[in-house]
Amino acid sequence: MMKVLASVVLASLVALTLIGVAVAQRGTGNAATFHDAALRGAFSAEEARGPGDFGMPVPTPEAPLPEGADSFNPPLFRVSRSSPAIAEFSRTADRNEIVSMTGVELDRSSNFEIFSQAPSAVKGEVTAVSPLRADKTAATVLLPVSLPEWSMYLIWPNRNGDRGQPIAINRTEAWWLGPNKGTPGTLISVYGRNLTRGNGTSLSYLYIKPPGGSGSYVKPVAVNPFKVDFPIPDMPAGSYEVWIHNSHGGRFGWSGPLKLDILTRSPWADQKSNLLNVKRFGAAGDGITDDTAALQRALEAAKTAAPATVYFPAGTYLVTSFLTAPGNVGWAGDGMNMTEIRLDRSIDHSMIEIAGENVQFEGLTVNANRKTGKQVLMQVYSAKDLRIASVKLNAWGVAALEANGASGLYISDSELVENGSFYGSSRQVFLSGNKFRMTGYGESVAALWGGRDFSMVGNELSNADESQDDGHGIGRFFVGQAHFGSLRNLYWGNNTSRNAAPHDCDKVDCNKGEQICFEIVGSKIKSDFVTATADTVSFKSLSDLGEVTPGGQDLVVVGGRGAGQHRHIVASADSTVTLDAPWNVVPDQTSRFALAAIASRVAIYDNNFDGRSTYSEHDSDSTSVLLFGNVYDAVVDNNRISRMRHGMMTIALDPTLGLAPYFLQYSNNTVSDSNSGLYVGTTFADSGNSGIWGGLGNVYRNNRFENLTHIGVEYETWAHDGSDYNGTVFERNSFKNVPYGFVDAYQLIWTYDGRFKSAPGSHSMKVNTILHENDFDRGSAAAHGSVGFVTRHPSNSWLNIGSTWKDFASGNDGPIVTKSLPD
Known part of the structure; x- marks a missing residue:
């Protein structure tokens, strides 16, 4: 009897799917919803047994769901090997928002079945929609307004009843844990995407358990969609699993496990219980006496007595040679404004070398005094568990640290006066609550060349002294490059920059100034x-x-x-x-x-990025975030951006090398008082290979742009084959007070006068671009010569759903001709 019922239900699904396709063929995402009672009853017969049916993880033994978690009881459809299939997709979207995806057979009479379930409903519903646009590589799907608000959704590709594996939208997605070890009470963060209920800042649920055993929930102390903080509970030392749930998706909404090691002792345990006062070893601390020998004696004694702390009472300690920091020894002063260790002779060598593990500095100033030549202030080598807290590192003119290959590096509540530091391939790096004062046109606060598990939270970037030429940086918080391999697991939150951009193009290379800069070209x-x-x-x-x-x-x-x-x-x-x-x-x-070598799993959330007042006067590359080359799974969300040459940038490069950014999300950002708002395109390549995609599945959603001197969206093309973009989505963005709204043209990066041109000969293309409910308003910008929408490449294909252009001299109708490329 059950087999007969299942066959009837499947036949009904096929028939209703065809109805849904017919209804939705208008290409605007109209949907046919399965509401009949027979199908609802069949859900229990065909209901999935558990997350394992979809390859989704769940704690073992299975944990009780969080209080108030949504019910979620999806059907289990048989998957056919000949069915359409989804390869990759954008992971976050609400109802009436667009999911972009790549796959196979998505364009041949295929539609998409979306399962959703209202939080209080016993059963869910399946809604069939046709794609907005689809070809042999990519498709875009508009989630119907009838779905429950911000929930978890399952989407099956379907062609004539043959279904592929479903994908999950808004499912909790934990990427990494940092720090990944600590004693009870240590504050730990889970980093990822879709970590909170409704993608808000109030509810997230953490479950900690030993492998194979039951666990318990731990209450977070701070949450946002990309980072959830919690203290390690009072549990026995050992290795544990951390699971996280955003309360959507019921049993199907878990993400994990992430490994957490609970320690009996911290890496710096017992150091403070054995204080060695440097004055006992003959140090004067009077700012006159050479204290080098006395400090070396104190450090050597601490090495022998470790764990220990070398204590520097208030005063100024002059040294004339470098000092070596032994392992398991702390350096402690009476405060960064009270205790100073100052280099008093040019040595052409790092001032401090870290020679072991579990070293910490606290409550003092280390002043290189411009006497290390070109050497960094602190040479870290491959240190493990280095902690720098409430310390001033004065490295004017050079880098504060060179820390390539380090593991477990914590710098907090400190002030670093420097040209920027090199972190190379380091892992588990945490920079929090610091003030970075840049000098010497320094490249960036931090440079990472193949590292991972890197977090910057609550830091401030400014210039050390703008009255001096060498008292400026070039405006970069971070540069990621791939010289030492792939980068993964990176987070920025609540950071602030001030007046951060190249200040004089006659003295510094102005092709710089990107505050979060990924140059991934390996x-x-x-x-x-x-x-x-x-x-x-x-x-x-x-x-x-x-x-x-x-x-x-x-x-x-x-x-x-x-x-x-x-x-x-x-x-x-x-x-x-x-x-x-x-x-x-x-x-x-x-x-x-x-x-x-790539960069992936990146979140840039809730930062304040400020450039310079000269943003429209010179050709710097001041930008809040530049994602350049092989960057994937990056989210730029809820940032406030001002006084930039380009607000945000996505760039594909040479297709002969495959340098392309895929599945990026820019959402809920505000860009104001800048030259241009959003730059998306292909640059810096003069030849290419056709068939190499430059951009896939990138989504720009709910961003606000105000008071722009030049262009709202620069959609740039260069003269070569390949690096085409497919399935790019511009959704519900608003542009106010801008002379040129959306411009698709050639080499826009160097266009200033509104004379937009097409690429000569072969050029990279923009395929199946979706414009959904964007608002372009000229506002107070000059009316003469203003343009709302212009494309200089008629072979590009567009779909406009409800976007408007207002009060421009021309281009107020948006894209008039829509074309599709042949298969």
């Missing part, structure tokens, strides 16, 4: 594919894999079947690489690969 195209399995790919040769780097490399599908996916390489043997996770869509002979 990539090459692999053209010798042989075969692939769920989690391996074989090539004819791996001779181009290169040397092993700390960050390793990723394999990115940049064209053909499965485009948009990336996987980290965890092993290689003979001519086969093994990947860290299975493909959603297994590549084949049509697939194009980039062997790449």
